[in-house]
Amino acid sequence: MSEAVRSRSDTRAAIVDAAAWLLHHGGPGAVTTRGVAERAGVQAPTIYRLFGDKDGLLEAVAEQVLATFVADKHAAVAAATAADVDPLDDLRASWHRQIEFGLANPAVFRLLNDPERASDSPAARTGRRILQTRVHRVAAAGRLRVPEPHAVDLIHAAGVGTVQTLLATPPERRDPALADAMVDAVLSRILTDAPAEAPDGPRATAVALRALAPRLRMLSEAERHLLTEWLDRITEVPGR
Structure with a gap:
């Protein structure tokens, strides 16, 4: 199909797909205007008109790749909730999928974890909300001994750091046990051994009730706020 008869959305999709292929196979340096134009079957000025510059195109590619991954994560958490999968098992499985995604998409991972980009990414914000949902399920089960936001921050920071460390290490020298060791370390920090078990029982119970507080409709709004x-x-968290 010629560029002239393509719709704007189809042309944009073709360009993003072409750039995504080049990014995956050759990294950011392979995403040249000429290369993308040839692969997408468009004229170079079209790329500038739709994306402004190479940086704008790379952001669009990263957003599309992440959005597809996040959509799968959303479906997974919905399925886990419906099937009453153990919240901790679901959280662990999600951790490993996140690590695998980062290692399989290093260029996208680096783009989206640039602090100046991450806050502007709708897909990244959606991904964080999904993590919050998973952590909330753990809290509601009485297994969390720190506030939910603190647990989310720890898991996110550990995941980013793990992927960055592995990507910075030659594949043949990577520690295959690093991801497991890191998630175990984080979980040991945020989980209680069992609901209401000392010494973390009171805090874990409070965290669980905090997770359920918005649903306590027998209380007035003011009472729920005070609770x-x-x-x-x-x-x-002590020391914060």
Whole structure:
């Protein structure tokens, strides 16, 4: 199909697909205007008109790749919830999928974990909300001994750091046990051994009730707000 008869959306999709292929197989340096134009079957000025510059095109590619991955994550968490899969098993499985994604898409991972880009990525924000949902399920099961936001931050930071460390290491020298060791370390920090078990029982119970507080409709809004304040005080991480 010639560029002239393509719709704007089809042309944009063809360019992003072409750039994604080049990025995956050759890294950012392979995403040249000429290479993308030839693979997409468009004229070079079309790329500038739709994306502004190479940086804009790379951002569009990274967003598309991540959005596809996040959509799969959303479906997975919905299925796990519907099937009543153990929240901790679901969280572990999600961790490993995230590590695998980062290693399989190093260029996209680096683009999206640039601090100046991450906050502007709709797909990254959606991915974080999905992580929050998974952590919330763990909290509601009485297994979390730190506030949910703190647990989310720890898991996210550990995941990014693990992928960055592995990507910076030649494949033949990578430690295959690093991802497991890191998630075990994080979980040992944020989980209680069992609901309501000392010494973390009171805090774990408070975290679990905090997760359920918005659903306690037998309380007034003011009462739920006050309860939330009390529970936040109980679950506050020492030293923060």
